[in-house]
Amino acid sequence: xxxxxxxxxxxxxxxxxxxxxxxxxxxxxxxxxxxxxxxxxxxxxxxxxxxxxxxxxxxxxxxxxxxxxxxxxxxxxxxxxxxxxxxxxxxxxxxxxxxxxxxxxxxxxxxxxxxxxxxxxxxxxxxxxxxxxxxxxxxxxxxxxxxxxxxxxxxxxxxxxxxxxxxxxxxxxxxxxxxxxxxxxxxxxxxxxxxxxxxxxxxxxxxxxxxxxxxxxxxxxxxxxxxxxxxxxxxxxxxxxxxxxxxxxxxxxxxxxxxxxxxxxxxxxxxxxxxxxxxxxxxxxxxxxxxxxxxxxxxxxxxxxxxxxxxxxxxxxxxxxxxxxxxxxxxxxxxxxxxxxxxxxxxxxxxxxxxxxxxxxxxxxxxxxxxxxxxxxxxxxxxxxxxxxxxxxxxxxxxxxxxxxxxxxxxxx
Ligand SMILES: Cc1cc2nc3c(=O)[nH]c(=O)nc-3n(C[C@H](O)[C@H](O)[C@H](O)COP(=O)(O)OP(=O)(O)OC[C@H]3O[C@@H](n4cnc5c(N)ncnc54)[C@H](O)[C@@H]3O)c2cc1C
Numbered sequence: 001x002x003x004x005x006x007x008x009x010x011x012x013x014x015x016x017x018x019x020x021x022x023x024x025x026x027x028x029x030x031x032x033x034x035x036x037x038x039x040x041x042x043x044x045x046x047x048x049x050x051x052x053x054x055x056x057x058x059x060x061x062x063x064x065x066x067x068x069x070x071x072x073x074x075x076x077x078x079x080x081x082x083x084x085x086x087x088x089x090x091x092x093x094x095x096x097x098x099x100x101x102x103x104x105x106x107x108x109x110x111x112x113x114x115x116x117x118x119x120x121x122x123x124x125x126x127x128x129x130x131x132x133x134x135x136x137x138x139x140x141x142x143x144x145x146x147x148x149x150x151x152x153x154x155x156x157x158x159x160x161x162x163x164x165x166x167x168x169x170x171x172x173x174x175x176x177x178x179x180x181x182x183x184x185x186x187x188x189x190x191x192x193x194x195x196x197x198x199x200x201x202x203x204x205x206x207x208x209x210x211x212x213x214x215x216x217x218x219x220x221x222x223x224x225x226x227x228x229x230x231x232x233x234x235x236x237x238x239x240x241x242x243x244x245x246x247x248x249x250x251x252x253x254x255x256x257x258x259x260x261x262x263x264x265x266x267x268x269x270x271x272x273x274x275x276x277x278x279x280x281x282x283x284x285x286x287x288x289x290x291x292x293x294x295x296x297x298x299x300x301x302x303x304x305x306x307x308x309x310x311x312x313x314x315x316x317x318x319x320x321x322x323x324x325x326x327x328x329x330x331x332x333x334x335x336x337x338x339x340x341x342x343x344x345x346x347x348x349x350x351x352x353x354x355x356x357x358x359x360x361x362x363x364x365x366x367x368x369x370x371x372x373x374x375x376x377x378x379x380x381x382x383x384x385x386x387x388x389x390x391x392x393x394x395x396x397x398x399x400x401x402x403x404x405x406x407x408x409x410x411x412x413x
Pocket of ligand 1: 034035041043052165168307359386396397
């Protein structure tokens, strides 16, 4: 490529890479997107349980609030390409969207494949060329500027701009295997510690296995350090699994405990947050008085699922065979204390292969927030999950991929 020619190479055909490619190409720059998989958007396909929660219909400030990892870096990108622009673009590409509970935005068709098709159409419209099954093996830099990329099959493609949009480490079966981190590090960038985020938790207690598959709604979970310092509190739905706990409240909590986990983290679950200790006691006395000769577990049907009632009775030290009229006041109080504060000891996060996102990544201090260009290598841009930015569930992570991808595409030259 002579010095007068421009070519943008985009590495990765996920949300951030596809929008970066279409945007760069729309500005008249010869653009090539390289994707190692046999098809585009493998991760988009599985988002939102196949429905793709594409963004969140909220203010930019709310997106920032839902982004625990380096949100302030995002202002410029979000103001350049926000949720309304994303929805408008998709509508124009034939994919109208709808807003559901909590501002979550989905395609009206409920099909993530429609989003992939739309982004492909957008790239085609602007003549961005897409090369599948093309794995990038490295980035060539000379005199502080990018020169091009090398592929695993021995090609070299010269480029005036290279966008690293290779994703994080989560769900590596979709293609995100951390290649971008390795190249960035080799080129002098700091990679902040990587951790699975929005991921289920493993717990020490053996009894969770007995509850495997049980989902509880409207419960309150507090994460605490071993010294009792509160880390995060969430209200919502929890699911017991064979290894510990999962479900929306747990995924959110996982984001906030990763820094504490090596020292030990406890979860305290309030199974009846709307009932005070006194109200629970009165309710139990009332239920018990109706059938004094029954066993306790069979009298708690209205209060708790049977399997959970059995576990809590055992944890309270009450003999499961005991009849209701033999249960002492002390035993009842112990039972209520556990109902209001069931404790689990977290032994670890589940692996990257089960994490919705990766926390950590290319240090945002070394990237210009207005262009996504590296401060260390000219012509090198980053977009999407490879950056040290991560958000909670609700469509925020895809919005971040689209906004940073758009800005990276606008900066190609
Ligand atoms: C199960 C699941 C559900 C999710 N649901 C939602 C949701 O509903 N809403 C939401 O906002 N977020 C969701 N997320 C998170 C969101 O999908 C990601 O944050 C986002 O897709 C990241 O986009 P990206 O473009 O940065 O990376 P990716 O989508 O991971 O794309 C990276 C691409 O780069 C390619 N690549 C990597 N290395 C190379 C290489 N060496 N050469 C060539 N190509 C390479 C990969 O094959 C891949 O296609 C979900 C994540 C998961 C795992």
